[in-house]
Amino acid sequence: MKEFRYIGKPMSNDKVYGKVTGHTVYTSDMQSVDMLHLKYKMSEIGHGMITKIDTSRAWLPGVRAIYTWENTPDTYFDRGRVSNAELAGSMNQERLFDREVRFYGERVAAVVAETAEIAQEACQKIQVEYQPLPLIMTLEESMAEDAPLLHHNGNIYPAPNKPFHESCGNYESVQSDLTVRSETHMGRMTHLSMETQSVRAKYDLGTERLTVWSGCQTSYGIRSTVADYLGLPYSRVRVIKPPMGGSFGVKQEMVLEPLVAYAAYDLKADVICHFTREEQTTGTLLRHNFDAYTETKVTKDGIIKGIKIRMNLEAGAYQTISPSYLRTAGGKLGKTYQCSNIDFSGYSYCTTTPCNGSFRSWGASEEAVMLEPNVNLIAEKLGIDPVELRLRNIHEAYEMDPMHKANIGNAHFREVLEQGRDRFQWEKRKQDCEKKNAENGRYRYGVGVALCSHKTSFYPDLSEIATCTIMLQDDGSFLVNLPVHDHGCGATIAMRKFAAEVLDVDIRLIEVNEADTQYMPYDYGCYGSRTIYVFGRAVIQCAQEILRQGKEIAASKLGVFSTSIHYADSVFWSEQNPEKKCTWKEVWEHAIFDLQKDIYYTCSSNAAENPGTPAAFFAEVAVDTLLGRVDILHCLSVHDIGKAINPDLVHGEIGSGIQQGIGWALREEIKIDPKTGKTLIPNLQHYEVVNAYDMPDYDLLLIEDPEPTGPFGAKGVGEVATAPIAPALGAAVNHALGTHITHYPITPPIILEAIAKKKGGQA
Amino acid sequence: MKITYTLNGAARTDEVRPERRLIDYLREDLHLTGVKEGCSEGECGACTVILNGKAVHSCLTLVGQIDGGELITIEGLEQGGKLDPLQQAFIDNSAVQCGFCTPGMILSAKALLMHNPHPTEEEIRRAIAGNICRCTGYAEIRAAIRQAAEGEEGGT
Ligand code: FES
Ligand code: FES
Secondary structure (H helix, E strand, O other), X not given: OOOOOOOOOOOOOOOHHHHHXXXXXXXXXXXXXXXXXXXXXXXXXXXXXXXXXXXXXXXOOOEEEEEOOOOOOOOOEOOOOOOHHHHHHOOOOEOOOOOEEOOOOOEEEEEEEOOHHHHHHHHHHOEEEEEEOOOOOOHHHXXXXXXXXXXXXXXXXXXXXXXXXXXXXXXXXXXXXXXXXEEEEEOOEOOOOOOOOEEEEEEEOOOOEEEEEEOOOOHHHHHHHHHHHHOOOHHHEEEEOXXXXXOOOOOOOOOOHHHHHHHHHHHOOEEEEEOOHHHHHHHOOEEOOEEEEEEEEEXXXXXXXXXXXXXXXXXXXXXXXXXXXXXXXXXXXXXXEOOOOEEEEEEEEEOOOOOEEOOOOOOHHHHHHHHHHHXXXXXXXXXXXXXXXXXXXXXXXXXXXXXXXXXXXXXOHHHHHHHHHHHHOHHHHHHHHHHHHOOOOOEEEEEEEEEEOOOOOOOOOOOOEEEEEEEEOOOOOEEEEOOOOOOOOOHHHHHHHHHHHHHOOOHHHEEEEOOEOOOOOOOOOOOOOOHHHHHHHHHHHHHHHHHHHHHHHHHHHHOOOHHHEEEEOOEEEEOOOOOOEEEHHHHHHHHHHHOOOOOEEEEEEEOOOOOOOOEEEEEEEEEEOOOOOEEEEEEEEEEEOOXXXXXXXXXXXXXXXXXXXXXXXXHOOOOEOOXXXXXXXXXXXXXXXXXXXXXXXXXXXXXXXXXXOOHHHOOOOOOHHHOOHHHHHHHHHHHHHOOOOOEEOOOHHHHHHHHHHHHOOOO | OEEEEEXXXXXXEEEXXXXXXXXXXXXXXXXXXXOOOOOOOOOOOOOEEEEOOEEEEOOOOEHHHHOOXXXXXXXXXXXXXXXXXXXXXXXXXXXXXXXXXXXXXXXXXXXXXXXXXOOOHHHHHHHXXXXXOOOOOOHXXXXXXXXXXXXXXXXX
């Protein structure tokens, strides 16, 4: 096989110089002489009607505007949409300000002032009076017949006592030897992107255009929402995606954009809002908490014949994207195992708590943490090794995902499990743990494994289109314009590699411009692990055409047939007469001055495939039975990645998936006070994020067998990296203790309680 | 209040409100936006700067406290067009993803190496334990610090 010039080579990140020197300008770093600052006042009640807002004391010198429900439009917007075509499917419950307060910490007023300090001080001087209403804190309270309705379209998606339902095959009619039941309870967590939400919007009276800067995942979604909200033509609203300080889903939704854009348009000014950490935690979105019941029907040989799951997903005060999140979690149930009788149903329900929303993996982690503990339970009940049990049930390459009705492509579950088992020394570790546990000491040891998969594109749910433009410049360098949103994990450097590889030029001649709605074609946005796969294909297709054009024009310049043109490393030459050669610069000159033709190309690629991305996580833990603490002694992530385009950056990205997975499994939880609805631990002081000291060393195994439909064989990995972590850690803890803990995160109190129960004989 | 101090190697005098947070002074008055704000309470390390040879949180430091002192921000590490070995090591080890934690991370590591040029693995972990990175598992960051430390040992 031909040695690649850039693909698969560690090259560090794009624009890394700016990041190590502090010169990279994130949205939160933007400054201008006449910039105004927006701050908002948070409610101090969990549910109630505003009876009075007194702003008279808040008009401090430097305050330019105060917004409340009384002086802003009574118009709804949808924070999750990616185009206006989505309007029909959305729950559309949110307004800039509402008279009804639905959670503790909700925005009730905003102040725009010359400095952030003035805006903050003015917020404190706004007096709000409320008529309290009853809190709704559980599914039962939300569903009750006499429950106060939080929204015009109710509290429950789809409707009370009519769950969302999706299935394949016929679960009820499945005959089996054994029915295995399990539960999963999951707590809320915060994304903790290091840059908090920051949005800047500027209305320019000279051009009569509104520009929005947001380190977001969907520029076009923002444009459609903001422009519709303000009644402006889309062509006069420009959304630019600057470098972003992490997202993990929190910047997928338009939390601040409508408000900041509204203020900028209203004041004809330049307005910025940069959230504090506390505002970020309560005022954006959290990762969903949920309760699930899982049931499988299994033969005595361990073949899973049927899977049934009931999921109740708490949306928080507004549904936002939660209905879609629920559907997606169920839709992913056919990605890993062959079982073709799957029955999923559930609710997404509103309560008087902060909004839950998009989180890295969009249901794949939830799918894994609902299904995998059950698979481990099957193994335990049948006395079959958990890896072996999975091997009996996995998809083979090119099988159909029965829920999604998409082919899983060149996906290697078997290799992921078998090679992972060997590399991790599963058998040896398992036996060693059991041996050590026989001593009945303070520390108990266990191993755990979990398997899952994810997607790589929106096919077949949406037409999977991505568009790219490449333009040759007069000096022989290239501009690649594509509406990509780099989250920091290497999307733009990958695109540069694709273009440089196909064009066979020095990568320093390739510059990629990220999403800017004014100059680029439409795109849904960068999520769903589609970026590398879908955009990569567009870049390759586009670069191939540029090379074809280059050869044709070189032939014209050299006066030879284009079929006799050879090309390598920026030089074209004629086969017959190798002395006759020219460069991209000369090709450009000939094209412009002699042929009156510029060299550029725009193309859309369509992916009618959605290959699976098998991933497994193996972990060994020591559990301190006295303190309930869990130490991860060793762990291994295995990924069928097709081809690692940025092998160096992938290592870090998978590391972050493990780090977040450990948090979700064992440590991180945002709790809400059931009596007041107040968010406990809204800041970092008591939030148990894994730091450099706690982070275990992790091993990584990439299975690289190119996916034929992928760009140079690549598939997505960013999201699935975090999906198998929690159920594997849960399994390891349960193996260590001989328990069946189902309550995540598995914090020390949960462990101690399980140990006590077990001693009491109730495990 | 008038303060006189050294900023990234150059003497500087300013008229300031001494109770102003150092981070605001650096970002808003001096436009040194390499100093990031991630939590405002000393928990994330994004705002780390080096004051008198020690890594401090500029969100918890008041401007008055830098009077007479020596302050280093991320913008001051590159000297004469040459990156600091730590900055170069962060690039070489692909330790940068979104980059928002990077300035603080590099400065915490810098403060460590200024006092302890040959840190153990444990000392590296401890030195950056207050710097949260959500985009990595810290492995590349630790490798970068190790490389920079070993490089110094080699006299580069
Ligand atoms: S902003 Fe200072 S430590 Fe987080
Ligand atoms: S690189 Fe994003 S937080 Fe560290």
